[in-house]
Amino acid sequence: MNKVLGLLAGVALGAFAALPASAQPAVGTVPATLLGSYSNWTAFQTGSGASLTCYALSKPRATRPRGAKRGPIYLMVSTWPSRKVRAEPQVVLGYPGNEKGAASLGIGASKFAFFIKNTNAEGSAWLQSLNENARLIDAMRGGVSAVATAVSQRGTRTVDTYSLAGFSDALAKIHSSCPM
Secondary structure, three states: OHHHHHHHHHHHHHHHOOOOOOOOOEEOOEEOEEEEEEOOEEEEEEOOHHHOEEEEEEOOOEEEOOOOOOOOOEEEEEEEHHHOEEEEEEEEOOOOEOOOOEEEEEEOOEEEEEEEEEEOOEEEEEEOOHHHHHHHHHHHHHOOEEEEEEEEOOOOEEEEEEEOOOHHHHHHHHHHHOOO
16 A cells, blocks of 8 residues: 555655646646636646546645745645545645654644655655545535644654635535546
8 A cells, every 4th residue: 555655646746746836737748737726725637548637736824934945835635536546635745754753634623644755855745544534535624724744854843734715616626527
């Protein structure tokens, strides 16, 4: 399972980590199609057939520590129909993370454990227990904000706060565009 997650991490991270927020995301050389913007979330589709992927992403509304040098930072949910992956959450950290350290995503009173994986000197975090995926997505649908915490390879603890306004609409759009 970790090999599959590692492969997905590499593909997703390579596709999204180096993108400025205003750029049109692309996987490899295939440009993504904007499906819509929903308050603080934006939905995209890319590829076709076995490479069809839909994702919704949001930039943080607040980051700590202020002034820390980081690359692009996103909270993202991806759907890969050919891989039978639906609504997979991912936090793009904007720095190489401490892979032995923990990361988390808090929504209201709920907290979800994530693991960190670095690909090409960029870090992302994924849900540790796939059994928690439905509960996390439900919390995101009903929540107001999500707070992602992680630690860099240098030991810096980061806290990124995301608005969940528009998440449900963006998720519905990627599900209708990438049905399973």
